[in-house]
Amino acid sequence: MIDTASTERRNESRDPAKPETLDPENWAAMRELAHTMIDDAFEWLQTLSQRPVWQPMPESVKQHFESAAPKGPSEPAAVYEDFKANILPYPMGNPHPRFWAWYMGNGTVMGALADFLAAVMNPNLGGGNHVANYVEAQVVAWLRDMLSFPEAASGLLTSGGSMANFIALAVARNARGGTDIRHGGVRAARGPLVAYASREVHSCHEKAVETLGLGSDGLQLVETQADYTIDIDALAGRIAADRAAGKVPFCVIANAGTINTGAVDDMAALADLCAAENLWFHVDGAIGAVAVVAGSVREQLRGMERADSVALDLHKWMHIPFEAGAVIVRDKAAHKDTFCVTPEYLQHDEEGHGLAAGRHWFSEYGLQLTRQFRALKVWMSIKEHGLERFGRMIDRNVAQARYLGELIEKEHELELTAPIGLDIVCFRYNPGGLDTEALNALNQQLLIDLQESGVAAPSYTTLGETYCLRAAIANHRSRFDDFDLLVQKVLEIGRALAAKP
Ligand SMILES: *Cc1c(COP(=O)(O)O)cnc(C)c1O
Secondary structure, X not given: OOOHHHHHHHHOOOOOOOOOOOOOOOHHHHHHHHHHHHHHHHHHXXXXXXXXXXXXXOHHHHHHOOOOXXXXXXXXXXXXXXXXXXXXXXXXXXXXXXXXOOOOOXXXXXXXXXXXXXHHHOOOOOOOOOHHHHHHHHHXXXXXXXXXXXXXXXXXXXXXXXXXXXXXXHHHHHHHOOXXXXXXXXXXXXXXXXXXXXXXXXXXXXXXXXXXXOOHHHEEEEXXXXXXXXXXXXXXXHHHHXXXXXXXXXXXXXXXXXXXXXXXXXHHXXXXXXXXXXXXXXXXXXXXXXXXXXHHHHHHHOOHHHOOEEEEEOOOOOOOOOOOEXXXXXXXXXXXXHHOOOOHHHOOOOOOOOOOOOOOOHHHHOOOOOOOOOHHHHHHHXXXXXXXXXXXXXXXXXXXXXXXHHHHHHOOOEEEOOOOEOOEEEEEEOOOOOOHHHHHHHHHHHHHHHHHHXXXXXXXXXXXXXXXXXXXXXXXXXXXXXXXXXXXXXXXXXHXXXXXX
């Protein structure tokens, strides 16, 4: 038997009236510090546009993070001062109105506060009979309805798009692998399992098929058309050839917005093809799926509602603070059959009472057992703004992408390097008279100079041989004149570089 009394006595030895815990030693002082943190955070957010988008960290700051873990305590106020001096001034920059790199969201204030409240309540969303599970179930239902999926569909909030896509592909593999893959593994399949996507598909799918045991050959990349959408005739040809060669096609992955150029595959045509070929139809909607709430994009997304599964990112174009993604699966049984394992210590009484009751355990629909209360920030953000406002923010980004395109086409020294898909603009500085190699080098330096100027932060991509600047405008804080500033700065830096011998 554990001698709790003597353990308690030992802990109490510092001050018998106050047994040691991880709670504040001085609640009043901690509360005051918390108010200071909130005030500073609001000040920081409200003055974002007055600071550089990004700035490099001095060496001294990098070295600050090399010290060993402290053995003893520090005053909470001193820990916070350390944060203010060494962490807060060096952000990635994505909350800023002129951050357009990779593909990110800005965050929301309510989302940040909700993350605090979620951590205070600190529930575990693996399962159990407590309110947080109802919050997540409601958020999943909202997303399901947004996508026009049937009520019987299942879903799960995830860390992001990568995990959402992984979960969907795992279900697809088991559901359409042709044999009992769950128990026999991929070696039980009649031949090599193959999923298909366009060459523009996100790299997370390669990670997924490799970790699902299919090998990288288990993802076949299909040619695209001039607008970077999948070539459906080429896809049909590949499927037929692979079947003839004894392979087992099981899934087609559509892009609802590619990461390079925002191209949206013809999902209605892909849904037809998958129905005819009895293939799982998965949509990677990490970029575009949430745009079903935006009038300007909805028509392009036609066919997505026919998918077997959709992966969404809520921390991109819906701006929920990282991390927040989701997967919605039409066939709930197939979803659960892929992940449900119930050992004794996780037995739960579906109809009963007590803390372990509850019909729906989210841990039976994905890889994680312990899961954070990420649903709260989504729930509170959607309640605060309503879906229509999220739609208007998306519509405005689409309009801003077109506006930036117009500014680029007006300038002789700038050129668009791809059709503008959704909110992604690929372009480069091209003063004329330079070959591809020289232009690529010039634009690479231009991007670095632009980022170091702190004025704006696009990123880049390479399309064929062409290195391009890439502005992914998933930003609820960008204003139209931010793009005037971008073009002005690109021209200024480009001209200075072109003038160098
Ligand atoms: C970002 C992205 C992913 C990966 O999502 P994460 O949230 O970064 O894990 C997958 N597919 C597409 C199209 C993306 O843009």
